[in-house]
Structure formats: structure tokens, C-alpha cells
Amino acid sequence: MLGDSITAAYGLSREQGLPARLEEALRAGGRAVTVIDAGVSGDTTAGGRARLEWSLAERPDAVIVALGGNDGLRGVEPRNSEANLRAILAALKARGIPTLLAGMLAPPNLGADYGREFAKVFGDIARDNPEVVFYPFLLEGVAGEAALNQPDRIHPNPQGVDEMVRRMMPAVETLLSKVRPA
Template sequence: MLAGTKGAAAQGAGREIRLLMLGDSITAGYGLARSEGPPARIQALLRDRGRNVRVIDAGVSGDTTAGGRARLEWALADNPDAAIVALGGNDALRGLTPAQMRANLTAILDGLAARGIPTLLAGMIAPPNLGADYGRDFAAVFSDLAEARPDMVFYPFLLEGVAGDPALNQADRIHPNPRGAQVLAERMLPAIETLLDRAARSAPG
């Protein structure tokens, strides 16, 4: 039996696993019905694989990493067993400095680590119009945080396979349409299952 299958069997047989997704409008499913957004799609895929998981949608449209940092305590009220951090896109759209983003993400990840919550960090890519230097420094924030935290699961680009494809995005070319949200969930699924298996191993008892 594969390790992932073992993890799925254990989680399917046991209590419900709570997976927090802390993000912005991508997580919140801007322009979509709640059942069409990434959290709902991820939850459906996990349950199809036998995992008793509830994905907690903590996405707020327009949120920057500073906003996520400010509401972390509120987001943790449901006592999640694991967390996905999917922030940063609005920092780039607003031209906030990578140094600010690094400080905010560090604080979020430190807060989760202090509570023993296994975490997946989803990276973002800055728009090319902000320049090559900004784009390089922006991307380095995510890769540096991942390198410094080997126990954390890293998914380099939240919109991998979706960004830039008109067939998978709404008219604004930023937010996934229903099919795009499904592709996002399918692409992320292996990394999320790795996260859940780590959460199962670290759970008491």
C-alpha cells in the first residue's frame, strides 16, 4: 500500500481533518459560486480519495500578506489541523515591497509553527510590468522561506497551469473561472496530500 493511500485510509476512518486555506480573492473564489471555488473543489477531490477533510475557506478578496497576518488569530478559531497559505498576489498588484511581504509571511508561518500546525506555502509570481528586479526579489521571498523551513510543504505557484489561459480564467484574466478552479485544485492535490499525511503523522495519539 502506498504511503498516500495509508494516510487517506487513516483520515477516512478517523475524525474530520480541518484544513485552513488562508488567502485572497483566488481562495475566496471571486466571481464564482461557493461550490465552485478552490476550497470547495479541493475538499471534493480529497473526499473522492477517501479523506475525511473539511477545507475552511479563509479567503478575503483584496487581502495582502499584511491583511492575512492581521487576521491570523481569527482564522485559527476553527482549530485547523493543517493550513495552506496562499497570499502575495495583491502585494504585487499594489507594488508593495518584497521585504514587507517577507516579514508578513514569516510572521504568519511562525504563528502556525508555534501552534504545531503543518503548513503548505503556495507561491505567486509578480506581473512582468513591475520589472525583472522586482519579479526576482518577489519570487525569492517564497523560495527562501521554503528553503529555510524544510518541514513545510512548498507549492511554487498557486496558479500553475491556470494563469494566462483564457479558457481557464474570467474576463479579468486574473481570477480562475469554474474550470480554472478545478484545474488549480487538481494541480495542487499531490502537495496537499503530502501536507495531510504530515499532519496525520504529527497528530497526537
């Protein structure tokens, strides 16, 4: 999972974080997988792009790209986020690595126009890369739900992580169906 604080288990133990809980759920379903946590708190799409090669050192069979939240929080130009995400996906495609792109929404305080433009980035990328599994919003069902978030109202608590895993499991299963046997 190439991501930011959401994948890096910000405010949680590693065992409570998204990669560990996703791995646990997949294993419970009979999948012999290891989910590698390549999350860096505070990372942007530019940071993820810059560290992609390093993140691929463990030779993953598939990648979940979960970046963009910090771009939205910082008001990064959506076209810059888009260029970074497209470069990440192109590099993964060139290596034949199946990919899931988890979308993100911008916080409402940046205005409706920015929010629409930011959300459009992920939909446009998904449309242009039909081989990529698209999960439209990483925090679906968790964002804005006080009971599922830490006091900062940005990062999921353990129950929020479990809800994220439950909701994204079908997309992750689709991703894993694209992995070629070794």
C-alpha cells in the same frame, strides 16, 4: 486556506471556489476532510497576518497559506511581504500546525527586477522552513491561460479552479500526511 480572492472564490459561487473544489477532490479520494475558506478578497500578506488569530478560531489541523497575489499587484516591497509570510509561518509552527505555502509570482508589468525579487521571497522562505510543504506557484498552469480565467484574466474560472486542484493535489496530500491523528 488562508488566502485572498483566489481562495474566496471571487466571481464564482462558493461551490466552484478553490476550497470547496479541493475538499470535493480530497473526499473523492477517501479523505474525510473539511477545507475551511479563510479567503478575503483583496487581502495582502499584511492582512492575512493581522487576521491569523481569527482565522485559527476553528482550530484547523493544517493550513494552506495562499497570500501574496495582491502584494504583487500593488507593488508591495518584497521584504515586507516576506516579513509577513515569515510571521504567519512562525505562528503556525509555534502551534504545531502543518503548513503548505503556496507561492505567487508578480505580474510582469512591474518589471523583471521586481518579479525576480518577489518570486525569491517564496523560495527563500521555503528553504528556511523545510518543515513547510512548498507549492511554488498557486496559479501554475492557469495564469495567462484565457480559457481557464474569468474575463479579468486574474481570477480562475471553474475550469481553472479544477486545474489548480489537480496540480496542487500532490502537495496537499503531502501536507495531510503531516497531520497528527486526533
